[in-house]
Amino acid sequence: MSTPHEIRSDASTRVLTLRWTDGREQQIPHAKLRRACACSECRRIRLDGLVVQAAPDVTLVDVHLMGYGAQLIFSDGHARGIYPWRYLEQIVEAG
Numbered sequence: 838m839s840t841p842h843e844i845r846s847d848a849s850t851r852v853l854t855l856r857w858t859d860g861r862e863q864q865i866p867h868a869k870l871r872r873a874c875a876c877s878e879c880r881r882i883r884l885d886g887l888v889v890q891a892a893p894d895v896t897l898v899d900v901h902l903m904g905y906g907a908q909l910i911f912s913d914g915h916a917r918g919i920y921p922w923r924y925l926e927q928i929v930e931a932g
């Protein structure tokens with residue numbers, strides 16, 4: 838499993854940058870991360886065919902490393918989502 842060796846969140850551009858051990862660098866907008874939240878509540882919303890609401894100016898305020906992934910804390914107070922590294926890779930690949 839690939840893991841990022843550097844994680845950088847930029848509050849001004851609202852972009853999370855992940856540098857993977859194989860040299861790839863990926864950038865994910867904070868609002869996109871929020872819409873893709875991995876918590877059970879947000880998964881249910883998407884399973885129901887709905888879209889998780891995220892303000893365009895939502896920002897990522899903290900990242901808690903969990904070993905297999907990261908818990909992402911957002912400026913709207915949502916902090917339940919733990920994003921496995923593989924899931925973060927898929928968010929990027931999904932465009």
Ligand SMILES: [Zn+2]
Binds near residue numbers: 875876880915
């Ligand atoms: Zn969520």
